Amino acid sequence: MRFRATVHYDGSAFHGWQSQPDQRTVQDALEEALSGLLSRRVTVAASGRTDRGVHATGQEVAFPAPDRWSAAELHRAMNAVLPADIWIEQLRETSREFHPRFDARARRYEYFLASGPDAASPLRAGRVWRLDAVPDPELLLSAAARLSGEHSFRAFAKSGQEELGDVCTIRASRWSATALGDLRYTIVANRFLHHMVRYLVRTQVEIATGRREREELALLLQHDPRVRPPSPAPAEGLYLTGVRYEDGWNRGPGVPGLTAPGAADGAAGPEDGADGLRAEARP
Numbered sequence: 001m002r003f004r005a006t007v008h009y010d011g012s013a014f015h016g017w018q019s020q021p022d023q024r025t026v027q028d029a030l031e032e033a034l035s036g037l038l039s040r041r042v043t044v045a046a047s048g049r050t051d052r053g054v055h056a057t058g059q060e061v062a063f064p065a066p067d068r069w070s071a072a073e074l075h076r077a078m079n080a081v082l083p084a085d086i087w088i089e090q091l092r093e094t095s096r097e098f099h100p101r102f103d104a105r106a107r108r109y110e111y112f113l114a115s116g117p118d119a120a121s122p123l124r125a126g127r128v129w130r131l132d133a134v135p136d137p138e139l140l141l142s143a144a145a146r147l148s149g150e151h152s153f154r155a156f157a158k159s160g161q162e163e164l165g166d167v168c169t170i171r172a173s174r175w176s177a178t179a180l181g182d183l184r185y186t187i188v189a190n191r192f193l194h195h196m197v198r199y200l201v202r203t204q205v206e207i208a209t210g211r212r213e214r215e216e217l218a219l220l221l222q223h224d225p226r227v228r229p230p231s232p233a234p235a236e237g238l239y240l241t242g243v244r245y246e247d248g249w250n251r252g253p254g255v256p257g258l259t260a261p262g263a264a265d266g267a268a269g270p271e272d273g274a275d276g277l278r279a280e281a282r283p
Helices: 024-040 071-081 137-147 194-210 216-221
Strands: 002-009 055-064 088-092 107-115 151-152 167-177 185-191 238-245 280-282
Touching: 002 024, 002 071, 024 055, 024 071, 024 088, 071 088, 107 194, 137 167, 137 185, 137 194, 137 216, 185 194, 194 216, 194 238
Parallel strands: 055 238, 167 280
Antiparallel strands: 002 055, 002 088, 107 185, 107 238, 151 167, 167 185
16 A cells, blocks of 8 residues: 655754754654554655755655555554654555655745744744844835746756756745734745755845845846855745645645634635746735
8 A cells, every 4th residue: 555644844853854874854753653653664755855944834755554554543653653843734545656756746835034023032943034124025026026937046056956957937926924923935836946945035035125136136047147146044934835736735835833824824825826826925
C-alpha cells in the first residue's frame, strides 16, 4: 500500500527537510518514526525541500506501508510517536504511482512580517520577521505586481537548477493584512529556486522601506550587473502552506496562530492559485 500525508512542522530546530549526516532534519524524524512503527526501513518522498529554519503547514509526503495498516490507524500512530514539532494533518491511501514532487502542479508559500507593538514578544520569535520600519503599502503593491508572470529568477536564487533552468511562472503574488496586524506575502508558482521566496521578500521590503529604488526590481529580473545583489529575508518568516495537484490543493492557505479563517485574513481568493491571477496588496 502507498499512503500520502500532509505535514506541519516548526522548522526552528531542524536543519531543513532533507536528510543530512549528524544533523536533525524533518525527513529523518519522519522516517525514524515510520520505521519504528512498521518494523522496517521506510523512505519518505516529499513535495520539495525546505531550508533550515523554514516552516510548513502543507508539505506533502508519500511512503509505502504494509496493507495491515488502515489510513486512520497509521495517522493516529504517527502523531503519537512523532516529536512535538511535527504533526500530520491528514493521511490517506494513494496510488502506487503518486509522487508528491513530480505530480505537483504548483506550490504556495506565505511569508509573515511583523512591525506592531507585540512584534518583539518572545512568543512570536522564530515565527515572523520583525521589522523596525513599516513598509509603504503602495510600494509593496507595485513590487508584487511586477513579479507576476514568467521570468528568469537567476538573480533571486542562491543556486540554480542546471537541468531545469531558472525560469519560473508566478501565478499569484500578493500582500495582505492578517487579523493580528501582520503583513503576509503569498506567492504561488509552478516551481521555485533555492532561497527564491526569501530573496524576493527582502527585495520588496527594501523597496517599500526606502533602502532600494523601486526600479531595481525590474533591473534584477533583467540581470543588470549594476544593481546591488539581493540578500535573503530570514528563514523564520517563511512557510510552505500548500501544494496543488490534479485534484486540487492539499490544503487551504493560512498558518495556525498567525492567520484566522475568513475574509479578514484574505484567506480565500487569488492565493488559491488559479490561472490568470492578478497581483494585489492589501496591507
